[in-house]
Amino acid sequence: MTREEAFEKVNGIFRDNFDDESITVTDETTADDIEDWDSLEHINLIAAIENRFGMKFTMGEVVSMKNVGEMVDIILSRI
């Protein structure tokens, strides 16, 4: 899977989760950029990504990932 393909898939998950078709995530997107992205929504995003990509994050990663770019790097390193 290319980085672009992974981004597209992650973007779809974000749009579903926030029910907002206008969302476009980039490497630099963080929780500050999306209004409803709080810690409780974070777990939903993590669970959805794990489910759709068939991989698992470690607890350390969930806490430390800084932006969507890092998230996608972890995904790509694991599938």
Added chain:
Amino acid sequence: MKCLEYPFDPNYILEKKKKIRRELLEVGGPFIDKKIAILGGSTTNDIRLILELFLLDQGIRPAFYESEYNRYYEDAMFPNPELEEFGPDVVYIHTTNRNITAYPAPGDDEKAVENLLLTEYEKFRKMWDRIFEVYRCPVIQNDFEMPYFRLLGNRDAVDPRGRVHFLSELNRKFFSYARDHENFHICDINYLSADFGLKDWADPFYYHMYKYALSLPAIPYLAQNVANIIKSLFGKNKKGLVLDLDNTLWGGVIGDDGVENIELGPEESTGQAYSEFQEYLKQLKTLGILLNIDSKNDPENALAGLRHPDSTLKEEDFIEIMANWEPKDQNFRKIARELNLLPESLVFIDDNPAERHIVREQIKGVRAPEIGGIQDYIRVIDRSGFFEVTALSGDDLKRSEMYAENAKRRAFEESFSDYREYLVSLKMKAVIGAFEPLYMARIAQLTNKSNQFNLTTKRYTQAEIEEAAKDPERVTLYGKLEDRFGDNGVVSVVIGHFSGGILKIELWLMSCRVLKRDMEFAMMDALASECLKRGIREIRGYYYPTPKNGMVRDFYAIMGFEKISGDDKGNTEWTFDLTKPYEKKNTVIETADR
């Protein structure tokens, strides 16, 4: 909504929850509004969000009070103006084994363990008692799921110091409290977690990351289960099944294969599976679930199948048997009409996806579950929670009998040319009186599930019914009706509030199982007599139209009321003058006033 029907995809629900919610609010309704307090011993955020979806899907629009993280005990035990102001209709206590204060230690003796058990239990019991005292509403309480690990291995279940043993004993105490308190309901997460898979249910990742005591994918199953209890409390259980025959109750097509070749009975594996399904249905019937048949078959073939020596279900186990070549949705509607039930209170069971699709598309709100193969039928019907039992009244157990009696009445009716003569020959006896403790549960149940013969469609909790019974400014009446064919139980309820010599009717309803039996006239007579005793000189009636109660639009006119006002929404107000001599309206039912 299809995506919320069992078997559902929990991840889909979690990922699309916002969209699902939006759609439910757009297309759903009419809704009843209920206030649900969630008191959690761990994070409840997604439980609330997903519970809302399942409730909306059942026609219940919830408003929520949600305790702060792990504040369930403090919220319930101490004065809580916010929760008191909220006034919950239901309190749901989401606790799990993460909330156990102290487990036995390896050095404890039996006495010490017994003390620990009692301490833990008493903490909960006092909390429940206080909720009943202050909030006076039904309580839903999780039992405990089994522990994530077993220090003593298999002995954990046996030894008093084992956690499996400890939690099982605590659960038994919870169940015993539930048996003694009819407004207390267990949400059996011990069963749910076993069904889901305990190691996935209790995945510690979710607790350590977000303090969820169960994994995210397990939440839809928990939410569905809680929603089922709530919808049952508010009278939204299904009442019966409409079943196909070929490849549903037996294997094969009886018209083609012949009765001797259908798969049913212990001789081979498929036949065994169908027998097991029939036995399951027979047990549902003993709970008062109405069984009916909707099959594309010649009637004689349908009956031949039911007379098969290995058929557990016999002809007399069914209320309506429709075997013909009409479209299934039309038969389905006919069955509902014959039973005086709304179509959506019946569930359609058919192995053929095309037939399920037609029924689902043609009749709004009817559930036709994706039942899979014969080995899945029982699980899908069971897990759907159509018939969630929150109270098992004598009435429920007798329901099938009552509908069978109705079928006899219809046959009897045909032997009379004069309807009044028929009514007289039924030898009806009614008991009408003020609400009595024995019937509070049934009365509350009726106010929540009667839709058609219901003038104001006001819903009451049991606590509110008990309140009304005690109120000196209220007149309350229940009516029981029996006749030569059997006892119909409590079938009619009236509540009125009076001041200044005028009684305003807040609720008047009657079960459709006694339509056209003049029971409404007997109720009117009793109401008039109660009013006269209290010096009331005028009765005001109100009709508020809903999509379902068109049959009583002219009810007050028929009762001799005069219309005094109406608005463009169809709401009407009526008056009855009690200063004139009152003439009894019922002439066919013998009444005993209580």
